[in-house]
Amino acid sequence: xxxxxxxxxxxxxxxxxxxxxxxxxxxxxxxxxxxxxxxxxxxxxxxxxxxxxxxxxxxxxxxxxxxxxxxxxxxxxxxxxxxxxxxxxxxxxxxxxxxxxxxxxxxxxxxxxxxxxxxxxxxxxxxxxxxxxxxxxxxxxxxxxxxxxxxxxxxxxxxxxxxxxxxxxxxxxxxxxxxxxxxxxxxxxxxxxxxxxxxxxxxxxxxxxxxxxxxxxxxxxxxxxxxxxxxxxxxxxxxxxxxxx
Amino acid sequence: xxxxxxxxxxxxxxxxxxxxxxxxxxxxxxxxxxxxxxxxxxxxxxxxxxxxxxxxxxxxxxxxxxxxxxxxxxxxxxxxxxxxxxxxxxxxxxxxxxxxxxxxxxxxxxxxxxxxxxxxxxxxxxxxxxxxxxxxxxxxxxxxxxxxxxxxxxxxxxxxxxxxxxxxxxxxxxxxxxxxxxxxxxxxxxxxxxxxxxxxxxxxxxxxxxxxxxxxxxxxxxxxxxxxxxxxxxxxxxxxxxxxxxxxxxxxxxxxxxxxxxxxxxxxxxxxxxxxxxxxxxxxxxxxxxxxxxxxxxxxxxxxxxxxxxxxxxxxxxxxxxxxxxxxxxxxxxx
Numbered sequence: 001x002x003x004x005x006x007x008x009x010x011x012x013x014x015x016x017x018x019x020x021x022x023x024x025x026x027x028x029x030x031x032x033x034x035x036x037x038x039x040x041x042x043x044x045x046x047x048x049x050x051x052x053x054x055x056x057x058x059x060x061x062x063x064x065x066x067x068x069x070x071x072x073x074x075x076x077x078x079x080x081x082x083x084x085x086x087x088x089x090x091x092x093x094x095x096x097x098x099x100x101x102x103x104x105x106x107x108x109x110x111x112x113x114x115x116x117x118x119x120x121x122x123x124x125x126x127x128x129x130x131x132x133x134x135x136x137x138x139x140x141x142x143x144x145x146x147x148x149x150x151x152x153x154x155x156x157x158x159x160x161x162x163x164x165x166x167x168x169x170x171x172x173x174x175x176x177x178x179x180x181x182x183x184x185x186x187x188x189x190x191x192x193x194x195x196x197x198x199x200x201x202x203x204x205x206x207x208x209x210x211x212x213x214x215x216x217x218x219x220x221x222x223x224x225x226x227x228x229x230x231x232x233x234x235x236x237x238x239x240x241x242x243x244x245x
Numbered sequence: 246x247x248x249x250x251x252x253x254x255x256x257x258x259x260x261x262x263x264x265x266x267x268x269x270x271x272x273x274x275x276x277x278x279x280x281x282x283x284x285x286x287x288x289x290x291x292x293x294x295x296x297x298x299x300x301x302x303x304x305x306x307x308x309x310x311x312x313x314x315x316x317x318x319x320x321x322x323x324x325x326x327x328x329x330x331x332x333x334x335x336x337x338x339x340x341x342x343x344x345x346x347x348x349x350x351x352x353x354x355x356x357x358x359x360x361x362x363x364x365x366x367x368x369x370x371x372x373x374x375x376x377x378x379x380x381x382x383x384x385x386x387x388x389x390x391x392x393x394x395x396x397x398x399x400x401x402x403x404x405x406x407x408x409x410x411x412x413x414x415x416x417x418x419x420x421x422x423x424x425x426x427x428x429x430x431x432x433x434x435x436x437x438x439x440x441x442x443x444x445x446x447x448x449x450x451x452x453x454x455x456x457x458x459x460x461x462x463x464x465x466x467x468x469x470x471x472x473x474x475x476x477x478x479x480x481x482x483x484x485x486x487x488x489x490x491x492x493x494x495x496x497x498x499x500x501x502x503x504x505x506x507x508x509x510x511x512x513x514x515x516x517x518x519x520x521x522x523x524x525x526x527x528x529x530x531x532x533x534x535x536x537x538x539x540x541x542x543x544x545x546x547x548x549x550x551x552x553x554x555x556x557x558x559x560x561x562x563x564x565x566x567x568x569x570x571x572x573x574x575x576x577x578x579x580x
Contacts, residue, residue, distance in 0.1 A: 072457055110438055
């Protein structure tokens, strides 16, 4: 049974159609990339799935339950976590305290939340940074803190929104290792929005491509890289022939 | 068990803080022996009352970042509940105070539920409006004495009356208040480490992040608003017994609401010591401005101008107040 089923989801903002009739499904233990040029509607789709935006039409089924009309916190409590592109976690909370906020979803006890947070931090090799304020950290570390915080909620499915944007190659390797850890060792199903192609192509089992709010392709990374529709979306009509010649 | 431990555990503060806090505590405990001036005593009582008001405000306004400028309505509810019950039915303070808290918290749900759909300045304005409307209602309600208010006549009772909290000497009020003050500190010490405390600090920063971490943002705000209200209402009840003469104009006015918010904002919103520091600075200043500049120099209303200036300076310069400056210096030194 599919873990997540997105069925004909459409999202309008006034007259602007951000997502148009998008359908796909995600199996348990898959790692799926969601790519597309700027403004393709990737983040909007994440917001719809996570319950931050109400969908205009369509259904979203998570773990066999219809979550279309649930509020964001109710979706999160069912095991669907997401990270944010621009991470503005509590400015006056330390790294460890941030992760504790996530852990507090599943427990009321401060000591339990604390020990769980420490485990996650050690797991993502963030334990050295535990006492820093998030705002004091470099972007790369902040992105890993967002992942740690989301993991605190003990999710079945993790939606990662551009965790590698703005990082240098060395840092991308680190975050890649973190994602692999989370996916293969903790067994969390992952869907990620990413602009850094080498990362998406390297780790995704499957890639879904959006352009102007529509799904234009879906398949394994090798096929997607050669797909004329995808090349057209990214580079323009001219390049389709150049590359295929 | 864990709750108890968290309540009394101050170990995350640097030792200097705890030593200063200890010294202040000893000073407060021995204060009545040191000074026999009734002016100093009444200033001290004001300081303790406004510290507690500030601590309450600090939960929703400081940790939660929801600027609430309508706390005076709950001072009024607490004060009037106690006064009406004492005057009409001779119900003692220790019974009427919890009943007042129930009324205030009930009203806070009615107010808070719709108001927390608003954000930022709109929320602040709406709280001012509800508070003023309630004040106007009390001014025309004969049951509570309308605009003339209510007077608790001490002659009817036999001070010292510990049940009704009617005393001749301020020293009794001082020590009872000190008890509330210490309980307030312990409660906030627990609160800031509790699940709700953590969730609020996350909400303050980014509500979407909070939602995606499974936090019911609206409910968390309404709950915290009720906690803040309970603090304020207890002090309102105390205020009735202490002042003995309450009228809408001085228990429920906008100035009271602003003073309450100002304590915490000036001292440091979102920190344990902030409201206490704020009250320690503002209450003597207020006495000075009102008694001396206002009365002697004929500059009536100067206090309100000064408060406005402080609000502007704090929110533009250092949103985390005096305590924020202390923290900043410490961080810099550690590096």
